[in-house]
Structure formats: structure tokens, C-alpha cells
Amino acid sequence: MTEGCTWVTNQVRELGFLYSRDITYAVFCQGPYEESRRYRDFMGWEMPWYSARPSNDELLTGRQVGSMHIVCYLREGDRVYETYWTTLRGVEVMDYDYALLDLTVYGRQELWEDSPSGWPQIMDAPSEHPMRTNGRPIPQWSRIEEGRSDDLTPGS
Numbered sequence: 001m002t003e004g005c006t007w008v009t010n011q012v013r014e015l016g017f018l019y020s021r022d023i024t025y026a027v028f029c030q031g032p033y034e035e036s037r038r039y040r041d042f043m044g045w046e047m048p049w050y051s052a053r054p055s056n057d058e059l060l061t062g063r064q065v066g067s068m069h070i071v072c073y074l075r076e077g078d079r080v081y082e083t084y085w086t087t088l089r090g091v092e093v094m095d096y097d098y099a100l101l102d103l104t105v106y107g108r109q110e111l112w113e114d115s116p117s118g119w120p121q122i123m124d125a126p127s128e129h130p131m132r133t134n135g136r137p138i139p140q141w142s143r144i145e146e147g148r149s150d151d152l153t154p155g156s
Contacts, residue, residue: 008068008094012047028052030065063087070094 033051
């Protein structure tokens, strides 16, 4: 796993719908199993978890090592076929957080958006990761500002 890719993994909780259609969802980490499994256990994830490290060269041929990918396979007997893959912004299909942010007035608050001057953005420089800095989420302002109409404090 690389920093930042867990925002998608965290969206996957209930797999019964996939299993009912004979589909298995699993995470293949590019690093050592023991290290990544400790993180999986810490997060409370229950999906099947593997290290692809011994097979990275074959599985990632022509792809960026260290980047997150969604890959689909079809197994017929002893043969396995890769049927689909995507990376970078293509993995957003698994994330409802970005879809919800896209509906809000401020959007994702990323530098690539054409936002008016003064609107909040989560990055100060293009080299920063859009979701994390120094291993922590990037805070910008309080979740509920005093006096706003959506302030749910009793008596407001």
C-alpha cells in the first residue's frame, strides 16, 4: 500500500453483494505482507489481503510501481485472465467521498479545480499529496463555523 490509497480501501466494508454474484474482492499490496497486514488489522478491514510483492514484476508490467490500481481478473479452471485495470483518477469509481465533494459548492478543494480566488483548497503546493501531509489529514477550518445555518449546536 502506498500513502493515500487507503482512502479507497476504507470505502469497502460489506462484500456480501459481490459474493452473492460469485465475485471475490481482495487487496494485493505491493509491499511485505506482515507490514501491510498489521495496518489492515489496525483499520479493522476484513477483506482478503495478500502481498503481491513476489509477483510485482509480472502483475505491474507497464504500470507505475507504488501507485494504486484496480484490476479485475476472470478465472476459468486453471487459467486467469486480466479483464480490466485502471489507476490514478480511475480508482475514484470506488470512492463515494469524492462523489459527494463534487456535489458541494467548494468541490474537492484541489488546485486543479477552477475555483474563485479565496476559496479553500487543501493543497498549498502541487508537490503535496492531496489527502495527507506528514502522515496526517490536512485540516483547513473547523467543521462547523459559529453562526452558520448548518450549526447544529442546541439553541442556535
